[in-house]
Amino acid sequence: MDKVKQSVSCYKEGFSCSQAVFSTYAVDMGVNREMALKVSQAFGGGMGGMGETCGAVTGAFMVIGLKYGRTRADDDEAKVKTYKLVKEFSEKFKARNGTIICRELLGCDIGTPQGQRIAKSKKLFSTVCPGFVQDAVEILEEIL
DSSP: OOHHHHHHHHHHHTOOHHHHHHHHHHGGGTOOHHHHHHHHHTTHHHHTTSSSBOHHHHHHHHHHHHHHOOSSTTOHHHHHHHHHHHHHHHHHHHHHHSOSBHHHHHTSOTTSHHHHHHHHHTTHHHHTHHHHHHHHHHHHHHHO
């Protein structure tokens, strides 16, 4: 299964957007699936359900960091490359979707009870969010 299908399938299983994106890549980079799912859970729903940065986006940031991030404090080259790719990813995601902010993508603030009700009544998590997961992985495939 290709990465796009794998991540969307993971999301549709019931995992969050951040988990779907990060776990799809983490296993190939030496992080077991259980650990990948655990560490990325906190970023779903726009950072712990607060409607901030989209979880598919933060999942992608974690993938970029896992692949290119520095492991020595003096490795400025790795830091620069990682930040460059995060910015490139963000620009491409914004070009497709207008923003990287969850509440703006959904048109409601899921960090509030009212926003949660709106998102559920409009079925946004099942109709809109899979597209953000797909976009994130397609962009990762371009830039990695």
